[in-house]
Amino acid sequence: MTTTTPPVTLDDVRHAAERLWGVAHRTPVLRSRTLDALVGAEVHLKCENFQRGGAFKFRGAYHAASRLSPEQLSRGIAAYSSGNHAQAVALAARELGTTALIVMPEDAPRSKRSATEGYGAEVVTYDRYTGDRVALAETLAIERGLTVVPPYDHPDVIAGQGTAALELLDETGGLDLLIAPVGGGGLIAGSATAVKGLHPRAQVIGVEPDAGDDTLRSLREGRRVSIPVPHTIADGQALQTPGELTFSVNRRLLDGIVLVGDDEIREAMRFAFERLKTVLEPSGATGLAALLTGRAGPLPERVGVILSGGNVDAERFARLCGPDA
Amino acid sequence: MTTTTPPVTLDDVRHAAERLWGVAHRTPVLRSRTLDALVGAEVHLKCENFQRGGAFKFRGAYHAASRLSPEQLSRGIAAYSSGNHAQAVALAARELGTTALIVMPEDAPRSKRSATEGYGAEVVTYDRYTGDRVALAETLAIERGLTVVPPYDHPDVIAGQGTAALELLDETGGLDLLIAPVGGGGLIAGSATAVKGLHPRAQVIGVEPDAGDDTLRSLREGRRVSIPVPHTIADGQALQTPGELTFSVNRRLLDGIVLVGDDEIREAMRFAFERLKTVLEPSGATGLAALLTGRAGPLPERVGVILSGGNVDAERFARLCGPDA
Numbered sequence: 001m002t003t004t005t006p007p008v009t010l011d012d013v014r015h016a017a018e019r020l021w022g023v024a025h026r027t028p029v030l031r032s033r034t035l036d037a038l039v040g041a042e043v044h045l046k047c048e049n050f051q052r053g054g055a056f057k058f059r060g061a062y063h064a065a066s067r068l069s070p071e072q073l074s075r076g077i078a079a080y081s082s083g084n085h086a087q088a089v090a091l092a093a094r095e096l097g098t099t100a101l102i103v104m105p106e107d108a109p110r111s112k113r114s115a116t117e118g119y120g121a122e123v124v125t126y127d128r129y130t131g132d133r134v135a136l137a138e139t140l141a142i143e144r145g146l147t148v149v150p151p152y153d154h155p156d157v158i159a160g161q162g163t164a165a166l167e168l169l170d171e172t173g174g175l176d177l178l179i180a181p182v183g184g185g186g187l188i189a190g191s192a193t194a195v196k197g198l199h200p201r202a203q204v205i206g207v208e209p210d211a212g213d214d215t216l217r218s219l220r221e222g223r224r225v226s227i228p229v230p231h232t233i234a235d236g237q238a239l240q241t242p243g244e245l246t247f248s249v250n251r252r253l254l255d256g257i258v259l260v261g262d263d264e265i266r267e268a269m270r271f272a273f274e275r276l277k278t279v280l281e282p283s284g285a286t287g288l289a290a291l292l293t294g295r296a297g298p299l300p301e302r303v304g305v306i307l308s309g310g311n312v313d314a315e316r317f318a319r320l321c322g323p324d325a
Numbered sequence: 326m327t328t329t330t331p332p333v334t335l336d337d338v339r340h341a342a343e344r345l346w347g348v349a350h351r352t353p354v355l356r357s358r359t360l361d362a363l364v365g366a367e368v369h370l371k372c373e374n375f376q377r378g379g380a381f382k383f384r385g386a387y388h389a390a391s392r393l394s395p396e397q398l399s400r401g402i403a404a405y406s407s408g409n410h411a412q413a414v415a416l417a418a419r420e421l422g423t424t425a426l427i428v429m430p431e432d433a434p435r436s437k438r439s440a441t442e443g444y445g446a447e448v449v450t451y452d453r454y455t456g457d458r459v460a461l462a463e464t465l466a467i468e469r470g471l472t473v474v475p476p477y478d479h480p481d482v483i484a485g486q487g488t489a490a491l492e493l494l495d496e497t498g499g500l501d502l503l504i505a506p507v508g509g510g511g512l513i514a515g516s517a518t519a520v521k522g523l524h525p526r527a528q529v530i531g532v533e534p535d536a537g538d539d540t541l542r543s544l545r546e547g548r549r550v551s552i553p554v555p556h557t558i559a560d561g562q563a564l565q566t567p568g569e570l571t572f573s574v575n576r577r578l579l580d581g582i583v584l585v586g587d588d589e590i591r592e593a594m595r596f597a598f599e600r601l602k603t604v605l606e607p608s609g610a611t612g613l614a615a616l617l618t619g620r621a622g623p624l625p626e627r628v629g630v631i632l633s634g635g636n637v638d639a640e641r642f643a644r645l646c647g648p649d650a
Contacts, residue, residue, distance in 0.1 A: 028353060049602045111599075270639045274436075277374045277604040277635035310602035314595045318647025321639040 006252070007155045007245050010197025013162035013190060016063045020163055023095060024059050027051050027164070029171050030307075034275050039291050041299040044175065045276070046168040049284055049310025053119075055236075056164050056187055056308050057088035057151075063160030064149050065092045073098045078146040080137040082108040083236055084309055085151040090121035092149070101146055103137040111313045152186030153243035162190025166198075168304045174199055176300035181286045181308050182206035182215045182257060183237040185246030191306065192253035203255040205296055207286040209234040210259040215242045219251055233262045233320060236283030236309065258296055260289040268292055270321050272307070281312040282320070331577070332480045332570050335522025338487035338515060341388045345488055348420060349384050352376050352489070354496050355632075359600050364616050366624035369500065370601070371493040374609055374635025378444075380561075381489050381512055381633050382413035382476075388485030389474050390417045398423045403471040405462040407433040408561055409634055410476040415446035417474070426471055428462040436638045477511030478568035487515025491523075493629050499524055501625035506611045506633050507531035507540050507582060508562040510571030516631065517578035528580040530621055532611040534559040535584040540567045544576055558587045558645060561608030561634065583621055585614040593617055595646050597632070606637040607645070 030045040048056040065077050076099040079089040086102045093100035100121040104113060105128035117123055126136050141148050150157060164187070165178060178195050182188045185206075192204040208216055212230035218241070226241040242250070260268075265282050268289035272280045280288070287305040290296045296303075312320075319325065355370040373381040390402050401424040404414040411427045418425035425446040429438060430453035442448055451461050466473050475482060489512070490503060503520050507513045510531075517529040533541055537555035543566070551566040567575070585593075590607050593614035597605045605613070612630040615621045621628075637645075644650065 054602065273604050273639050273642070277379065279598050279602040279604065314598050314642075314646040315648045317598070317639075318643035318650075322643025322647050323640045325643075 006193070006249065008158045008162070008190065008193050008249060010193060012155065012159040013166050013194045013197070016059070016159040017163040017166055019063055019066050020059055020160065023062060024163070025051055026167055029168060030276060030278065032276055039299060041303045042301060043291065044168060044172050044302070044304045046164055046304060046306045047278065048164055048306060048308050049278060049280055053084065053087040053091045054309055054311040055084035055088065055284070056161055056306070057084040058091055059163050060152070060157035060160035060186055061085060061088035061149055062092040062095060064154055064156035065089070065096055067156050068147055072147045075145040075147070076101065078137055078141045078148050079103070079151070080133040081151055082112060084311055086112065086116045087119060089149050090116045090119035094120050101140060101144070103133050103140070105133070112311070152184030153245045155245065158186050158190045158193070158246060158249065160190065161187045162194045164306055165191035165194040165304070168306070169194060169198055172302065172304065174302070175202055175304040176302045177203045177205065178304045179205050179207060179287045179290055179296055180306040181237060181283055182208050183239055183283065184243045185215060185250050186243065187306065187308060188254065189246040189249035193249065196253050203300070204253060205290070206250070206254055206257045207290045208257055208259055209237050209265065209286060210261050212237050212239060213259055214239055215247070215250065216257040216259065218242050218247060219254070219257060222251070234265055234282040234286055236281065237286065258290050260286050260293060260295060264289045264293050266321055266325060269317070273321065279310040279312065279317070280307055281309050284309040331518070331574065333483045333487070333515065333518050333574060335518060337480065337484040338491050338519045338522070341384070341481070341484040342488040342491055344388055344391050345384055345485065348387060349488070350376055351492055354493060355601060355603065357601055364624060366628045367626060368616065369493060369497050369627070369629045371489055371629060371631045372603065373489055373631060373633050374603060374605055378409065378412040378416045379634055379636040380409035380413065380609070381486055381631070382409040383416055384488050385477070385482035385485035385511055386410060386413035386474055387417040387420060389479055389481035390414070390421055392481050393472055397472045400470040400472070401426065403427070403462055403466045403473050404476065405458040406476055407437060409636055411437065411441045412444060414474050415441045415444035419445050426465060426469070428458050428465070430458070437636070477509030478570045480570065483511050483515045483518070483571060483574065485515065486512045487519045489631055490516035490519040490629070493631070494519060494523055497627065497629065499627070500527055500629040501627045502528045502530065503629045504530050504532060504612045504615055504621055505631040506562060506608055507533050508608065509564055509568045510540060510575050511568065512631065512633060513579065514571040514574035518574065521578050528625070529578060530615070531575070531579055531582045532615045533582055533584055534562050534590065534611060535586050537562050537564060538584055539564055540572070540575065541582040541584065543567050543572060544579070544582060559590055559607040559611055561606065562611065583615050585611050585618060585620060589614045589618050591646055591650060594642070598646065604635040604637065604642070605632055606634050609634040
């Protein structure tokens, strides 16, 4: 057995929280008597859909970018993302007084592109089927001297994402179980670092869409495995393989991963809409789906769930959850 | 010029707030940089869609019911409503340890009926086209010795509804303008009582759907007028004539009424969904529609808007705001 220094510590998350103070929203924690009665636990919902940019991603992106040198910041930052990380990096650049270049697929949803441009970023597109976004972003970054802010596989990003759980623990005074979605693994890695650092006996469970179970499979095999491109409505979690750094944290700290199906995710989105009056995108609803399906197992007394984002436009919501869905 | 004692005073609203303390939610006040930039004012959104029962109605219903005598309460309460007042009275009865009988049209939405029954109320239906719900409710009330809790035209109901504005004023430290929807007029009458009582120079503007402009017409004529049954998606405001008591308050205190169309209401619902990540029913979005359309006129510095309710199921939202809307 080898002991290595963890890439991210509770203190790192605490320092990230200091940097984010007054910049990121301290998002509200929602309670619902109906939900508590349904699942038989005291549930605390951390509403990152109310975060700036509509998702937790701003925490990690801003934190990582804020730690760049003045010289790096003066040249600008870059990212490749069609999703919430794009908006997060664009917003972080604006907050830090620098520029952002975002590489997005040509067919990215109009709303995501216009939101990213709305924050002042330059968007460069590539063909999703023939282009290599990582290579394109890195080439452009080298040409222009930009620093790429990675979406999850970086200690500063992980520490930033962990601040959502830190706030939730602070507000609730402690939890017996925290449930959070797993995409690249940054949110759950940061969350687990915060939870296990403060309350070593508390459990941390990640949730993946059943078609995108790369982290579950990797944990079972004890090494990072790759799966085919996942087909799921939970686009924020449609990854083929876990991050290297995030996996090294998650294999050490997670108590388990549960899977939820697309229909269960839709049902959780509907529940959030009708009962909580709040808007969740598919990935943002997977933690709630794990609760509502009972998939998270017999629940302890106090359960926290991170509702990770709410970037779904009304039309897509209607298609996913409307009368013809 | 005659001077009469107002039927509801600031002190009445304050006393109602004391009764509601710990029973009604002190709902959150949302801010949005996007919205502020769009309309050029500092906007404070009072989220009554997060109120118990999903709308402000619980405030007035609980307050009125809580002031009944122990004997009245032991016999039970009743209401006629197909909307949010039904759920509010059902919930108030449960909180006060009594029973509720709700008279609803046969064709009331399944979700509203089941929510009302879910709070433990007995639902009696009538034929919307041939039945007289007021007569039916009053007959049943007399037969069973129940006390009818009116939806708006009662001082205790008006005082209860005013507590939402009181909280908003307390949280913001004061406003230059408050905008709230007008249905029967209870919410706006209570709100205006609170606003004008605390800040006599602040403005209060009501919003009606353009098809349901009974209060606007009544204010213009200086007396309560009746209009044909309004056809509007804002079902909470589809009234034919203002309440007697509410009108007497509103003619004295309101600075104006603005009208918004159904398409403008849909647009406000979409804005709330996509930008604020929060769910509003059509009536709940009319105040926001007044802002977004510029209909509320040149705005002063600090504007409060009451988002009065969020009881719209996912299917109806999809029909109203989805791709085919």
